Amino acid sequence: MYALLLQSAEDVTREIARLQHGYEFLSYGLIVAWLILVVYVLMMVGRERKLKREIAGLKAMLEEKR
Amino acid sequence: MRDKILILIGAVAFGLLFKDLIAMKGFTESNQGVIFKIIFFHVPMAITALACALVAFLASIAFLVTKNFKFDATAVAVTEVGLAFLAGNLITGSIWGRVAWGIWWTWDARLTSALVCWLLYAGYLMLRRAIEEPTQRATFAAVFSIFAFIDVPIVIFSIKWWRTQHPAPVFWGGTGSFPAEWYPTFGWQMLAILLLGVVLTCVRLRQEEFQREIDSLRRMAHAL
Secondary structure, X not given: OHHHHHOOHXXXXXXXXXXXXXXXXXXXXXXXXXXXXXXHHHHHHHHXXXXXXXXXXXXXXXHXXX | OHHHHHHHHHHHHHHHHHHHHXXXXXXXXXXXXXXXXXXXXXXXXXXXXXXXXXXXXXXXXHHHHHOOHHHHHHHHHHHHHHHHHHHHHHHHHHHHHHHHOOOOOOOOHHHHHHHHHHHHHHHHHHHHHHOOOHHHHHHHHHHHHHHHOOHHHHHHHHHHHOOOOXXXXXXXXXXXXXXXXXXXXXXXXXXXXXXXXHHHHHHHHHHHHHHHHHHHHHHHHHHO
């Protein structure tokens, strides 16, 4: 606390800018990490739906042929 | 029942990730600033990805020995999940590097070997798409996966074998340090991401089962 009082206004401004810069990039990192997971899960869900539709279609076609 | 268990494990994993986000708020590091917190995602993602590569390697050997397609399905499922986690690892590392080093990327041994690893496993998935015949596809893919695994020890040990710009190991005898009070959060984070990997692999494995069912239905349709 005392050390902070000894710093000039410029030092404090620089430290705040450094912190903001760090937070900005940390948020990018967290967003990317979560986004990759969410996009991959959504891709999985979409693929599963497509596969289920294809199975249902093929089964219906086989029933018709029989 | 299987779906409910997977949803439960997934919910536990997401719960742990949120819990750790809150726990991390109290951690401070004077040299790097807040950006160091990315290690809690970056490292567990790398470990999960490399664990997936190990499982793919073992499953590929098992397929070549037994010719059982369940092993081939396991190999493709874990490879795809591992690739997603390795992408997360590379991108979060790059974002950390932008703040810590002032650059997004550098061609040092760790970063390059990890990128080569990602490209190899992406190549594995592309190879699978290029071959129609299932037995041939599984055999070629298994051989490719075994060769691709050669890069994994290089990725792991690169920071010990060479002087790299990438930080020295903090967990296994390196010069880096990791405060003792961060270990529980790191452990939970590791568990959460591993659990997510397991859930995603199980879901992907089921899709491989669906694909095999489609293949057999198609064969029946052609036979009729």
